[in-house]
Amino acid sequence: STWTGGDDQPASPLACDATVTAVPPGDYNGGEPTDAPDRNGKPLRVVDIPKLVGVGYFNSTASGIQEAAKELGSMTVTTDGPTRANIDEQITFIDNYITSGVDGILFAANDPVAIAPVLKRALEAGINVVGYDADAEPDARQWFVNQAEPNGVAKSMIDQLASEIGEEGSFAIVTSTFTTPNQARWITEMAAYAEKCHPKLKFLETVEAQEDNILSFNQAQTLINKYGDELKGILGMTSVATPAASEAVQQNNLCGKVAVVGLALPNAMKPYVNNDCVKSTILWSTVDLGYAAGMAMRAVADGTLKPGDTTFKAGRLGDLQIVNQSQILLGAPKVFTKVDINDFDF
Amino acid sequence: MTLRSLLRHEAILALILALALAVLAIDNERFFTAANLLNQGRLMTEVGLIAVAMTFVIVTGGIDLSVGSILGLCAILIGVFWKTLGLPLPAAIGLSMAVGTLAGFVNGLIITRFRVPPLIATLATLALYRGLAEGISQAQSIRGYPKWFFVLGQGDFLGIPTQLWLLAAVAFAGFFVLRYTAFGRATYAIGNNEQGAAFSGIDVARTKLWIYSASGFVSSLAAVVFVSRVSTTRSDMGSGIELDVITAVVLGGTSIFGGRGLVVGTLLGLCLVQVLKNGLALSGVRGDGTIVIIGAVLIAAVLISNFLGRYSGD
Amino acid sequence: MRTEAEPIVALRAIEKSFGPVSVLKGVDFDLRPGEVHALMGENGAGKSTLIRIMSGAHQPNAGTVEIDGRARRLDGPRDAQDRGIAVVHQELLLFPALTVAENIFTGHAPRTPRGTLDWGAMRRDARAILDRLDCPDLDVDETVSKLSVANRQRVEIARALSRNARVLVMDEPTAALAEADVRRLLDVVRSLRAEGVGIVYVSHRMNEIFEIADRVTVLRDGGTIATRPVGEVTEAALVSMMVGRDIDELFPKEDIPIGETVLEVRGLAHAGKVRDVSFAVRAGEILGIAGLVGSGRTELAQTIFGVTPATEGEILIDGRPVTVGSVREAIDRRIAYVPEDRAQHGLVRPQTIRENVSMAILDRLTRRSVVDTSRETALAEDAIRRFAIRARGPGQVVAQLSGGNQQKVVIAKWLATDPRILILDEPTRGVDVGAKTEIHKLMNQLARQGLAIIMISSELPEVLGMSDRILVMNGGRMTAILDRSEATPDTVGTAMMTGHAA
Amino acid sequence: MRGPTLSRRLSASGQEILLLAALVALFLVVGWINPRFVSQNNLTSIFVGNAYIAVAAIGMSMVIISGHIDVSVGALIGVLATVSGLLVTGGYPVWLSWLLPVLLGGVVNAGLGVLIAYLKVPSIIATLAMLSILRGGLITVTGGAWISGLPPSFQLAQFRLFDVPSPVWFMIVMTVGFAFVLRSTAFGRAIYAVGGNPEAAEASGIPYKATIVKVFALHGLIAGVSATLFATQLQVIQSTVPNGLELIVITAAVVGGVSILGGVGTVVGSTLAAILFAAIGSSLIFLNVSAYWLRAVQGILILATVLADMARRGRTG
């Protein structure tokens, strides 16, 4: 089946080689809070509302945000959100925090459009709004901290895959659900990039596995059984699917025969990377992502991060580039291997 | 006597609600404001709409687990009819609501014609309708609706969120039909003794078909409100809403075994859950703590009314 | 005579109330081994309540239960069973989804040496008990949900017997049985008595009492009126003890002028259960239908009433052929049916008298589909007055009424539809003598108003006493239509048996 | 005597036969289209990956047969799996980390049983509330952190006996065992009795309330076993409540022939149904059914099974 990315945006595959063309960010297209009080230097009460609470991924972004808050000293952050990745409940949470009168809202959107009206209401109430991990419509927030551009993620994944399974290998994808915007976007970009730069890679199919460990394991297992020797690689699109796929490969004694490439937290992948069953795992530092978001929130409130900037100075991360009119780019996704994976703890 | 024992649970619930309102208002001055309460009304409309019909369903001794999936399917269809097929938006909405009603009607058919217990029938259509939504949408969201459409989900009318008027109208209709009409009587009779009702000349199958169709209809109505509120359509919309709906209905005193229940109770149950969610959040309780408390309140409400029911003499 | 024997069970000065309602007010009752002690009283007199105390299901508020001369506290049914008391409850307490054998042995199934259930022994023992009950046709592996009422009754009795009880309490065991089955049951009771079992026997049927009982105790309004040896009382005396007044005639059939034919059926059939039935009923006439259990009488009635629409044949009303495809249609054609199963088909018991009485005619009590509650209340109040229903008011829940009064609510409900044809299926089953006479009087009164009445009854004296003509059925066919003058227990009984071979 | 008894037995276990036939048909048809579907590997995968569902469905079947329902079982499994993981990473012996969640499940659900039987809270409400409490409580307590660093000796579900993975053993032994309990012990028959007619059960000397509490407690113990299988299958434990697991378990039970009205059903049926659903899920991948339509196909198949069952019952009774 062809992938459309869940939205109407066209894919924009990067160049096949490592050339990175620096693109000027363009005119700021984010929103502005209405009649925001002067918060420069004043204590900030901020709420962080991720897609859902109780998953490792957002636990580590939350810890990054706390790190920033601690470093700044003038900002208190509470993380709260729905227990299911549900557009409706997330909206209710934001709504309640607008009423309770916070100074800033950090969010990772379950749906960019659905969340927009309530975020706009937050801006109208004079609240500073900054997104991370999953964006909303630009005018519904001020800035978005982009962990990696979708085409960048796609390039890392496909390049890594091709290097492991060869240019003519066959692969399948395990994702959460088809409707999750980030994953859908990445898969679209991967398809486009693979066609452009690795045209002989053979895409077999994509299976859904929710954010469910055992289901991911079962689905990977089924793919292995179905394709037998034909299957050379599995792409895990979520931090749940990748370790589960690795486990399936390991339990089937296919280490070295079936490659697993995917997004995952280093901690979850250490067992497989350390025993050489899996070569790498790709991810940005989720802690840094939260840290940058926290820093950006303070800077927006202080007025030091403003439209027209081309870089943003994010504490220990140094200068981050501003791209796509109103996004702060964390950097390229990182490929963790046996060499360095044990240096990270998240 | 029945009326009295019915009202008893509702009265207790109203008392708990009043108490919750008072405590939360004292605790946080931002809680008891017209703006906040009206906004909460906006947020609970979809659950409320479906809960009104679910009250009927549960009074007949049935259950409808597929409402969330019908909501998702209708949401998707609004987008597909409008964008993909190019119909005018009102026509797309009308058509999608027709499909939603039909989905409910199919539930009713499976239940009445083939005598499949409602729980099983709607467990199956829960998967089926959600699957249709996913298959039809191919995971595509559809957005970019015209401005006027958002009046329903995001606008106000006479200073009150538009969808609250709709909820009020549906709730009143539900209240009136269940309380005062022959149809309402038939609903209770079926819930208490289906065969007895049939021997009295009540057309059991037809009554149930109407009720399940109505359940589909309000689910599609909720879909329209939902799409208008969040400006987009996704195939996973409304998943899990059935549990919220059932919570409101049973908290409202409708007996899960059928034969007993009032729309007023359902509305009280609905408000209590929403007020708790909102008030606790404003008081700094996190979301996971809130659902623990709602679970405890659900049990407490039943225990209190069991206790009073037992000792108030029957 | 064993009158000198020590009582096995003795209840002394028992009092019992439910909330504010005092049901038993100082009842004395005792049972000796090898006797049949009948318990009689009007509906709601407290017979079943007394039995529930004997079976450990209820605890008395005051008074003592003595077993073998020692005061005991019965902590639940299990305790009573362990002391040798077994009960056949009035409302059959069976497990519809389980087999006959399992129903009989639930709670005390035979075990293998390893402690697991011994299915072989269970089925064998069940077979033996059923054979003793003279029920060779009842399969121990059949699920109870598929059995007829009479057979369920037998399972219930078999269950009580399976416990090798010293005391067997039977609460209206014959209410659902036809004459022939009653005979078989009474034979069993006699043989148990001969084995020294003490039997408490509750029934509203006088002839059974005189046939089987050694002593009789009469309850009225929760108090003991008297305990007498049966030989010392007459039927009339018993009745007046029960109702507190004299009842002159048990089956007061009046002569009423018969009018035009109202209903006629020709060659009516339904799915093999009713075959080729033809008869006519005229205004003012009472047509009795007699037959053995399962002879298809109820099916016939339900076919006329549109519950199970006819697969063949014709129904004519006032000489014009009509279709009756549903209950609704039957009501519109002014046919009413008072079903035999009150709890299942007759009433919605958790609802009020008002809601029940109006249920079949709601469409007539509505204005633009809104129910006119004041008219509805008036209707219910009228019914309570007219049928002397003992109730607090139209708002009382039907489940709280005694059996006889519930039956009156059903009749009131159907008369509210203003029928011309009234079918009564076992209208006095489980109803006490007093209420029974009232129902019979009512039937006469309705006939006088020109209704055509069809009455199905398994009580032969009732059919013989009340009917102008008697239709006899067997195996879904009609075997005879007898005029009042030619109907005797013999002629009707013979007709009930004929065609049995066919 | 023998003949009718045999045929009645067959018709009484009609749902099991129906499911078995469906399962065989599925394996034949899909295996014919794609032989890899019936490879030993894939069959093992289907059984292993879903054994915990089949195990949980055993307890659920007993609860439903007793006339109740439990919508909180998924949440309970999530909580118990987390407890198991926390214990073993907290340095407790492996056997204790397996055993304690099982006992805890029994205790928690015994409490639920008391709430339902003695305090008369309808089971759907009590367990709906429990779902909420467990789901929220788990996050409050653990913050949803993943549990990793599990010792290899902890991975019970990866052990093999006679080259058959342990989850399959658990599934088979527990299904057969509880089928025996239900059919051949007094307690088993008591479950049918209280589910079929509580009043009659009381009158037969079967204590209704105590039986219900025991059934729920047993269901909790079985959920504990299911949670242990769930927790020891992979090297990380997601300390969250698996979404929708309760519906899958309930579906397995009712499609397996357990009457939602109580008093009817077997655990063999529920296990077969759990396997059937797993096999259907797997077969759709083998048949290249577009993944977008997967859930719709599942819905149609559930419906078809249920309708076939209704048709069968229409014929026999």
Ligand SMILES: Nc1ncnc2c1ncn2[C@@H]1O[C@H](COP(=O)(O)OP(=O)(O)OP(=O)(O)O)[C@@H](O)[C@H]1O
């Ligand atoms: N659980 C209860 N709660 C309240 N009242 C009750 C209860 N059980 C019985 N009663 C009342 O007690 C009275 C006696 O009932 P009982 O069933 O003992 O009568 P009965 O003599 O067996 O009548 P019948 O001949 O109709 O069977 C009735 O008025 C009944 O309504």
Ligand SMILES: Nc1ncnc2c1ncn2[C@@H]1O[C@H](COP(=O)(O)OP(=O)(O)OP(=O)(O)O)[C@@H](O)[C@H]1O
């Ligand atoms: N629950 C049941 N399941 C299966 N067969 C039944 C059931 N009830 C009745 N039958 C059968 O249906 C046929 C007609 O029964 P019906 O009730 O019409 O007879 P009846 O003469 O009215 O007897 P009764 O005195 O029991 O009401 C009989 O063969 C009977 O055995």
Ligand SMILES: [Mg+2]
């Ligand atoms: Mg009685």
Ligand SMILES: [Mg+2]
């Ligand atoms: Mg009959």
